[in-house]
Amino acid sequence: MDDIAANLRAVEDRIAAACRRADRDPAAVRLLPVSKTMSIEKITAAYDAGYRRFGENKVQEAYDKWGRLRELDGIEWAVIGHLQRNKARLVAEFASEFQALDSLRLAKELDKRLQGEGRRLDVLVQVNSSGEESKFGLPPEEVVGFARELAAFDALRVRGLMTLAVFSSDEDKVAACFHRMVALQKQLRQADAVSVGEGWHELSMGMSGDYELAIEHGATCVRVGQAIFGARLDPNAYWPGVGGGN
Incomplete structure (x- = not known):
């Protein structure tokens, strides 16, 4: 488990180096360890x-x-994958953050469940920045209209946007997805009718x-799993030259 602490330090160093190249403050970038399929022992090591x-x-x-690790002081959970409406009650019960909001029906169900729990939830709107049919998320051109509708849901604290870039070894194609997100963030900030999102930061x-x-x-926010916890037994979606997704 000492490897996990070392891996975290290595990722933190690479984040800091990327921030220096971009003339950014490393404190402005949040590392979210992605623990899907990982053992309780590995999560505890990162904790x-x-x-x-x-x-x-x-x-x-x-x-x-969440149920098994509730005794750990301050531990929180971010749900970052696609959510079916019938599982909204679970998210409303335990999650601190939901990064894959992509429909008004889901927003309504989450809001109802959160109201019942007396809780609020940080949410990010998922955008399909690559245009791939296999990916969830709203098309970029629909996001501003969607954002206007979110003002109706008091229990949702809209913080910003989330995306999965195209899986490609072509850096230009990947960067194009990120460019679209930055442009969309700017568009949301300039849309007078969009009163939610707290700046879409x-x-x-x-x-x-x-x-x-x-x-x-x-x-x-960067969502990093395998570079921290090691390879997972998941045959789906491999990064070119890296060997895994998150």
Whole structure:
């Protein structure tokens, strides 16, 4: 488990280096360790290294880990994967953050469940910046209209945007996704009718294979899993030359 602390330090160093290249303050970039499929022991090792919020793709897995680790002071959970409406009640019960909001029906269900729990939830709007049919998220051209509607949901604290860039070894193609997100963030800030989002300051983009490039393009949150915890037994979605997704 000492490897996890060392891996975290290595990722932190690379984040700092990317910030220097972009003339940014490293304190403006949040590292979210993605613990999907990882053991309780590995999560505890990252907790012992100082991390308190962990990202999970599948809500049931996150809910189970929340139940098993509730005794750890200050531990929090961010759900970063697609959410079906019938699982909104779980997110409303335990999550501190939800990064994959992409429909008004889901927003309404989350708001209702959160109101019942007497809680509020930080949310990010997921954008399909690559235009791939296989990915969830709103098309960029629909986001401003969607954002206007979110003002109706008091329990949702809209913080910003999230995306998964195209899976490619072509850096220009990946960077184009990040450019679209920055342009969309600017558009939202300029839209007078958009009163939610608190400045839309959050840009969650970048994973194990591209987080340094994402930082150079303005990411405020990077979601890193395998570079911290090691390879997971998941045959889906491999980064070119890296060997994994988050």
